Amino acid sequence: RFNDITMAPPDPILGVSEAFKADDHEMKLNLGVGAYRTEDLQPYVLNVVKKVSCFIYSCSCLLHESVLCVYYICFEYVLKFDITFSYKICRQKILCWNGESISGTGSLRLAAALIERYFTGSKVLISSPTWGNHKNIFNDARVPWSEYRYYDPKTVGLDFDGMIADIKAAPEGSFVLLHGCAHNPTGIDPTPAQWERIADVIQEKSHIPFFDFAYQGFASGCLDKDALSMRLFAARGMELLIAQSYGKNMGLYAERIGALNVVCSSSEDAKRVKSQLKRIARATYSSPPVHGARIVANVVGNPDLFNEWKEEMELMAGRITSVRKKLYDSLIAKDNSGKDWSFILKHIGMFSFTGLTEAQIENMTSKWHVYMTKDGRISLAGLSSAKCEYLADAFIDSFHN
Numbered sequence: 001r002f003n004d005i006t007m008a009p010p011d012p013i014l015g016v017s018e019a020f021k022a023d024d025h026e027m028k029l030n031l032g033v034g035a036y037r038t039e040d041l042q043p044y045v046l047n048v049v050k051k052v053s054c055f056i057y058s059c060s061c062l063l064h065e066s067v068l069c070v071y072y073i074c075f076e077y078v079l080k081f082d083i084t085f086s087y088k089i090c091r092q093k094i095l096c097w098n099g100e101s102i103s104g105t106g107s108l109r110l111a112a113a114l115i116e117r118y119f120t121g122s123k124v125l126i127s128s129p130t131w132g133n134h135k136n137i138f139n140d141a142r143v144p145w146s147e148y149r150y151y152d153p154k155t156v157g158l159d160f161d162g163m164i165a166d167i168k169a170a171p172e173g174s175f176v177l178l179h180g181c182a183h184n185p186t187g188i189d190p191t192p193a194q195w196e197r198i199a200d201v202i203q204e205k206s207h208i209p210f211f212d213f214a215y216q217g218f219a220s221g222c223l224d225k226d227a228l229s230m231r232l233f234a235a236r237g238m239e240l241l242i243a244q245s246y247g248k249n250m251g252l253y254a255e256r257i258g259a260l261n262v263v264c265s266s267s268e269d270a271k272r273v274k275s276q277l278k279r280i281a282r283a284t285y286s287s288p289p290v291h292g293a294r295i296v297a298n299v300v301g302n303p304d305l306f307n308e309w310k311e312e313m314e315l316m317a318g319r320i321t322s323v324r325k326k327l328y329d330s331l332i333a334k335d336n337s338g339k340d341w342s343f344i345l346k347h348i349g350m351f352s353f354t355g356l357t358e359a360q361i362e363n364m365t366s367k368w369h370v371y372m373t374k375d376g377r378i379s380l381a382g383l384s385s386a387k388c389e390y391l392a393d394a395f396i397d398s399f400h401n
């Protein structure tokens with residue numbers, strides 16, 4: 001009976017936004033969800049997206065096509081999607097299937113279903129810590145997972161030796177879930193030399209690299225530079241899974257637009273993998289929504305719009321870098337305890353991992369109206385320059401009490 005169903009716990013990230021909405025304090029800050037905001041702390045609609053949306057709406061015959069056409073449009077766009085990160089892969093004649101899916105989460109869930117069915121019993125190795133939804137996704141798909149060390153609280157940096165040791169110790173043929181860039185939640189990425197070493201170990205152990213690529217552009221401001229890790233693995237001829245989202249870098253959160261990319265060793269493998277992924281999709285959501293796909297495809301398929309997107313990407317990433325700097329400067333100016341705040345500048349992308357305890361986070365929220373996730377992550381995308389000093393006061397008060 002429905003009566004037997006128990007209440008589900010609130011989502012660790014989306015639940016924070018609910019609590020934020022219910023607060024009417026004028027200085028409140030939502031540093032919970034990783035969603036880009038303008039200096040006025042409002043959602044940002046990219047100019048390229050506005051332009052392309054007008055064009056799409058003018059072609060009204062395109063708007064509400066049948067399911068079969070949705071598939072057709074998605075596959076038609078494959079090569080255009082590739083321009084953003086896997087163009088070089090295709091040039092090297094490594095075969096790649098690229099299918100639109102329901103944003104980053106949908107792509108991860110589709111890949112998880114593939115692992116559950118065709119690699120039964122294989123483990124997915126997940127960084128510790130990781131995005132709040134990863135474990136949820138693999139649990140839901142009944143895929144076993146374990147953690148590899150990633151964050152070192154002593155250095156507030158990467159535990160590289162621990163990471164390598166744990167990947168080495170995992171059973172051969174495991175999937176290693178890596179964050180393509182701008183690691184969520186820590187904001188700490190391996191260096192290019194460290195990526196090479198990670199690739200060596202994954203190859204030695206015949207593991208399969210599985211990238212979550214949700215923040216392309218937010219690490220360096222440059223779409224190309226942020227694809228370095230995946231290109232490096234692909235250049236070695238390795239098979240790869242890449243769950244890509246355009247939610248953040250094109251501001252298309254609610255359009256749920258992303259792609260699951262599978263780099264296989266032969267075109268025959270790619271065809272069979274594609275047929276199975278289509279089958280899994282058909283049994284779950286049948287076909288993906290098409291509006292976001294049309295926007296992305298039109299932007300990446302038009303050199304002028306593509307360049308405009310790159311410029312807007314730089315602006316978004318630049319705004320986050322500048323609030324990082326201002327927050328750091330405010331902390332240094334106000335705090336005379338000698339605490340080292342440099343981690344704020346060292347971390348990249350939307351997030352920083354503060355190391356605040358649950359009690360300190362509780363103080364941030366109840367006393368200062370600053371909302372953040374319970375793991376101590378803050379999303380700098382939700383901070384404005386005008387509120388940096390206020391946030392610095394909140395941090396100093398919470399850290400030292």
Ligand code: LMR
Nearest residue numbers: 013032033034035131184
């Ligand atoms: C986040 O980590 O905050 C974002 O990826 C948004 C989400 O859905 O969790």
